[in-house]
Amino acid sequence: xxxxxxxxxxxxxxxxxxxxxxxxxxxxxxxxxxxxxxxxxxxxxxxxxxxxxxxxxxxxxxxxxxxxxxxxxxxxxxxxxxxxxxxxxxxxxxxxxxxxxxxxxxxx
Amino acid sequence: xxxxxxxxxxxxxxxxxxxxxxxxxxxxxxxxxxxxxxxxxxxxxxxxxxxxxxxxxxxxxxxxxxxxxxxxxxxxxxxxxxxxxxxxxxxxxxxxxxxxxxxxxxxxxxxxxxxxxxxxxxxxxxxxxxxxxxxxxxxxxxxxxxxxxxxxxxxxxxxxxxxxxxxxxxxxxxxxxxxxxxxxxxxxxxxxxxxxxxxxxxxxxxxxxxxxxxxxxxxxxxxxxxxxxxxxxxxxxxxxxxxxxxxxxxxxxxxxxxxxxxxxxxxxxxxxxxxxxxxxxxxxxxxxxxxxxxxxxxxxxxxxxxxxxxxxxxxxxxxxxxxxxxxxxxxxxxxxxxxxxxxxxxxxxxxxxxxxxxxxxxxxxxxxxxxxxxxxxxxxxxxxxxxxxxxxxxxxxxxxxxxxxxxxxxxxxxxxxxxxxxxxxxxxxxxxxxxxxxxxxxxxxxxxxxxxxxxxxxxxxxxxxxxxxxxxxxxxxxxxxxxxxxxxxxxxxxxxxxxxxxxxxxxxxxxxxxxxxxxxxxxxxxxxxxxxxxxxxxxxxxxxxxxxxxxxxxxxxxxxxxxxxxxxxxxxxx
Numbered sequence: 062x063x064x065x066x067x068x069x070x071x072x073x074x075x076x077x078x079x080x081x082x083x084x085x086x087x088x089x090x091x092x093x094x095x096x097x098x099x100x101x102x103x104x105x106x107x108x109x110x111x112x113x114x115x116x117x118x119x120x121x122x123x124x125x126x127x128x129x130x131x132x133x134x135x136x137x138x139x140x141x142x143x144x145x146x147x148x149x150x151x152x153x154x155x156x157x158x159x160x161x162x163x164x165x166x167x168x169x
Numbered sequence: 170x171x172x173x174x175x176x177x178x179x180x181x182x183x184x185x186x187x188x189x190x191x192x193x194x195x196x197x198x199x200x201x202x203x204x205x206x207x208x209x210x211x212x213x214x215x216x217x218x219x220x221x222x223x224x225x226x227x228x229x230x231x232x233x234x235x236x237x238x239x240x241x242x243x244x245x246x247x248x249x250x251x252x253x254x255x256x257x258x259x260x261x262x263x264x265x266x267x268x269x270x271x272x273x274x275x276x277x278x279x280x281x282x283x284x285x286x287x288x289x290x291x292x293x294x295x296x297x298x299x300x301x302x303x304x305x306x307x308x309x310x311x312x313x314x315x316x317x318x319x320x321x322x323x324x325x326x327x328x329x330x331x332x333x334x335x336x337x338x339x340x341x342x343x344x345x346x347x348x349x350x351x352x353x354x355x356x357x358x359x360x361x362x363x364x365x366x367x368x369x370x371x372x373x374x375x376x377x378x379x380x381x382x383x384x385x386x387x388x389x390x391x392x393x394x395x396x397x398x399x400x401x402x403x404x405x406x407x408x409x410x411x412x413x414x415x416x417x418x419x420x421x422x423x424x425x426x427x428x429x430x431x432x433x434x435x436x437x438x439x440x441x442x443x444x445x446x447x448x449x450x451x452x453x454x455x456x457x458x459x460x461x462x463x464x465x466x467x468x469x470x471x472x473x474x475x476x477x478x479x480x481x482x483x484x485x486x487x488x489x490x491x492x493x494x495x496x497x498x499x500x501x502x503x504x505x506x507x508x509x510x511x512x513x514x515x516x517x518x519x520x521x522x523x524x525x526x527x528x529x530x531x532x533x534x535x536x537x538x539x540x541x542x543x544x545x546x547x548x549x550x551x552x553x554x555x556x557x558x559x560x561x562x563x564x565x566x567x568x569x570x571x572x573x574x575x576x577x578x579x580x581x582x583x584x585x586x587x588x589x590x591x592x593x594x595x596x597x598x599x600x601x602x603x604x605x606x607x608x609x610x611x612x613x614x615x616x617x618x619x620x621x622x623x624x625x626x627x628x629x630x631x632x633x634x635x636x637x638x639x640x641x642x643x644x645x646x647x648x649x650x651x652x653x654x655x656x657x658x659x660x661x662x663x664x665x666x667x668x669x670x671x672x673x674x675x676x677x678x679x680x681x682x683x684x685x686x687x688x689x690x691x692x693x694x695x696x697x698x699x700x701x702x703x704x705x706x707x708x709x710x711x712x713x714x715x716x717x718x719x720x721x722x723x724x725x726x727x728x729x730x731x732x733x734x735x736x737x738x739x740x741x742x743x
Contacts, residue, residue, distance in 0.1 A: 102597030103437070104609040107300065107369070108717070111593070112614040116721035118714065139297055142250035142269075142712070142733055146297040149605055 093154035097162040108144075113166050119144065123166035132160050196261035199310045199329075201358050205423060209657070210698040212259045215307050215353045215418045216573060217695070221494040223575040224655050225696035229703035230742060231658030235672045235682045241704060241741040242281030246272050249735025253710030256307040256353060256573075256652065256693025257737065260329070264697070264706060267305040267353075268735055270296075271319040275332060278699035281739060285332030292321040295344045300609060301367055301714055306571075307353025307418070307693065309361060312381050316361045318350025324363055324377070326384050336384030340377050341365055347607045348372055348414060356381060357421035357428070358467050364415025368433030368459065368487060369609045371410030371601035376430055378470050388470030392432045392458050395472055404453025410601040410610075411452065412436030413459040417571050420493040422504075422518060427473055428465045429504065431488035435459040437612030438485040438565075439596045441554040446481045451599070451612065455480040460488050462506055462514070464521060476521040476544060478508045483551060484535045484561065486510035490571035494583065496634055505576075505634045511568020511587060512539050515635055527637030529587040529630055530568035532620035535561060552596045560591035560618045566715040570650060572691070576634055577655040580675050583634035584661050588648035590625040591618045617722050625722070629653065629663050631678060641678035643671075647723050650716055651690035654705070664690030664707050666719060667726055670738075686738050688731055691716050702741055710735030 101112045110117030125132070136156050139146030151159070197203065199213055207218025209226030216223050230238060246253065246268030257266035264278040273287040296303050299320060308317040314335060315327045322341030327334055340363075343349040348370050354363040364376040374392035379385065393411030394400050400408050412435045419430030435456040442450020460482035463475040478488045491507035495518060502518040511530030516523060523544035537548025550561070562568075567588060574585030595614045602608040619625055627648030631640045643663075651664040660681070661673045666689045672682040689711030696705050711719075712732040719727040 099597065099599055102595075102614055103599045103602065103611055104300075106614045107609055107611050110614075110616040110721075112595075115616050117616065118717035141297070142303065143717075145300050149298065150608070 093152060093158050095151070095155045095158045097158050100159070111169070113163060114168060122163045123168070125163065129160050132163065198313055199260050200312065201421070201423065204311070204357070211261070212257065212695040212697050213310055214258065214355065215256050215309070216420065216492050219357070219420045219422070219495070221420050221492045221576070222578065223492065223573045223652060224577050226657045227696055227698055227703045228656065228658040230656065230660065230696070230705065232660055232674050232681060234742060235658070235660060237743045238672070238682055238684070238705070238740045239743050241739050243739065244274065244276055244281050244737040246274060246735050246737070248272065249710050250733050251304045252689070252691055252712040252716070252733065253708040253735030253737070254304045254306050254692045254713065255708055257695050257706050257708065258308060258310055259695065259697035260310055262699040265308060265310065265315055265329070266708070266737060267308050267317055269303045269305060271305045271317050271325070273308060273315065273317050273327065273332070275315070275329070278697060278704065279702065287325070287327055287332045287334070289319060289325065291319055292344065295321045298606060299347055299349070301351060301369075302349070304351055304713060306351055309354040309356040311356030311361070312359070314381060316354045316356060316381070318352070318354055318363050320349035320351060322349045324350065324354065324361065324379055324384070326361070326381070338379060338384040338386060340379070340386060341375070345606060346370070346372050352417045355418045355421065355428070360387065360467055362419070362428055362430070362467070364417070364430060364489070366416040367414045368412035368436055368485070368489070369438060369611065370412065370607045371436050371603055371610055372414070372607060373408070373411060374413030374415060374432060374459070376415045376465070378467070390465055390470045390472070392463070393435070393456070395458065399457040402454040402457040404448065407452040410436060410603065411456060411459060414489065416489045421467060422495070425473070425519065426467055428467045429493045430463055430465065431491055431506065432459055432461050432463060433487040433489045434482045434485045436601065437599050437610040439552060439594070439611065439613040440481070440483040441596050441598050441612070442483070442551060443553040444551050446483070446551050456482070460486065460508075462488050462516070462521060474520050476514070476516065476523060478514055478544065479510065479546065484510065485565050486535065486567065490567070491569065492573045494576050494634060496576065498635060503635060505583065507569045507574065507585065509567035509569060510535060511563050513634075513637065514544065525635060525637070529585055529632070529637070530563060530589060532562040532589045532591060532622055533568060552594070554596050554598050557594045557596065560620070561594045562591035562620055563588060564590040564592045564617055565615065566590070566718070570648075570715060572650055573652040573693070575653045575655040575661065577675055579657055579659070581633065582631045582640060582675065584629060584631050584653050584655050586627055586629055586649050586653060588627050589620050589622060590648065591620045592616060593618050617718055629661070629673070631661070631675070643673060643678050643680070647719060649690070651707070652693045654694040654696060656696055662694055662705060662707075664694055664709070666690065666711070666716065668709060668730070670707055686736065688734055688736070689716060689727070705740040707738050708735065709738055
């Protein structure tokens with residue numbers, strides 16, 4: 062893999078996420094193509110073990126009883142000392158895809 | 170950005186009245202010679218002295234009377250998000266320590282009475298976006314100042330007598346790069362040395378040298394690109410996003426005017442290259458100087474020599490967390506350094522030539538072994554993308570972690586915690602995310618798992634530091650995550666993860682005393698003297714990147730253990 066490719070892919074992710082704007086609220090493209098599988102392997106899975114299927118440093122996400130609104134708020138605003146705030150990184154459409162990923166999680 | 174602008178204007182220090190203990194009246198300044206000597210009454214740098222022993226020469230508390238140890242005083246730092254992870258320091262009867270958010274305290278070592286506190290206002294927006302935050306694992310002392318880093322990328326220089334802020338230097342754009350400083354700085358020869366945190370982020374792991382008098386940055390060594398030689402070991406210029414932070418303090422060797430420092434793993438943590446890692450995968454090549462010990466000229470920051478403990482590390486087994494233990498024996502000058510993999514490297518202190526390598530853990534399979542004569546990895550396990558067969562050992566939290574071991578020159582034994590745990594692993598091809606703020610790049614999904622030998626456990630080993638020969642071992646049902654202290658009183662203290670502080674006979678490993686501090690330990694422990702009395706000071710307070718796995722893995726008492734709490738507990742004899 063060439064670095065140009067790697068950074069290009071990163072830029073794609075970034076574009077899907079948010080511009081480096083002064084505001085913490087990213088502009089919201091109507092549709093997201095965020096690769097949530099990869100997102101868990103880069104970032105989320107560090108705490109949500111087995112790509113969200115098991116409890117680790119963070120809670121198990123598969124079969125969570127939390128509402129979509131709760132998950133959306135937690136992704137955006139985080140929880141001090143536990144969950145980072147990703148409100149600047151993801152659009153609402155991205156977060157919809159993350160929630161859809163969580164709802165679709167099945168045991169391996 | 171709003172947060173950044175705010176950062177430039179803030180830093181509010183609350184300095185309270187200077188009621189100084191009598192012990193400080195005729196105190197000599199803390200300088201390089203004094204730290205090198207490591208007087209028994211003090212604890213002047215992270216590991217006690219530059220020798221890296223985590224050993225106290227005091228023997229008022231000893232194997233014969235430790236049964237009479239009791240709590241003398243306590244201090245609560247407040248706002249202990251992710252527990253209390255720091256190593257206290259003591260100079261001339263004054264105890265200094267840090268809590269989360271770089272909260273820094275100076276206390277009368279005999280009574281615990283507050284002398285001053287420094288409570289900086291950090292960039293909350295940046296802190297809220299960080300994963301490995303907001304703990305602060307310690308500070309440094311020198312030239313009448315106390316030095317502490319912050320997770321939003323600053324280094325503070327404080328007046329050690331009053332806590333007044335003398336200077337602050339912004340070293341990292343943490344709002345953009347995510348990383349800041351969680352590790353303690355090192356003071357030596359007019360310089361403050363500090364490394365950026367972690368290897369999980371697509372950054373270049375700088376280690377900084379800062380003028381202790383003014384706060385001016387004197388040099389910066391980028392651990393993934395500090396030399397042309399390094400850049401050539403990263404195919405496709407991947408050094409630009411290589412990781413490699415130096416997140417724990419190294420040490421200083423005045424004989425060679427050298428700073429020794431350990432570096433973190435490369436990024437992403439897990440590569441999908443398979444055996445052809447030199448030419449394919451996420452970061453083709455050896456990835457210098459990640460997972461290495463490096464020796465820098467303290468005046469210039471130029472690389473003098475190094476040893477890469479794990480070429481092309483694809484297991485997240487840093488060299489950053491281990492202490493540097495200087496031992497002279499039979500005319501040879503050694504530097505002993507544990508790697509996170511659970512292998513202990515023994516070097517010639519003149520040039521980092523490998524003299525021996527020995528494992529402290531039983532469960533490892535990332536390699537079949539490491540050549541004790543050359544340090545070469547034998548039978549390394551390089552992954553391709555997808556689910557891996559069996560388990561990978563040790564677990565990502567390490568065969569050893571960042572909690573320090575202790576070398577006792579009286580017994581000649583090195584007391585060190587080893588962790589027996591493994592994990593399942595699925596390697597995933599990833600790309601680094603660098604906008605709008607860099608994100609973790611793990612490169613895998615994983616879950617903690619039992620080792621092939623049976624249940625997970627931890628153990629305190631008493632070993633010869635050069636040969637690795639084991640004299641005794643004490644087992645714990647869960648790995649202890651806090652540092653170890655040994656003393657001239659023939660004692661070894663282990664603060665365990667359940668919250669119990671244990672004292673053992675240093676020669677035999679027999680338990681002589683224990684006491685509950687009420688919450689798990691994952692920080693430092695020291696001994697010092699104030700007013701002619703010996704004290705043992707230990708930090709308690711659980712929660713963080715390794716300990717947050719304990720509840721789901723082990724159940725009680727961790728499931729019910731309070732999180733985000735912290736207390737400094739100080740013991741003395743009745």
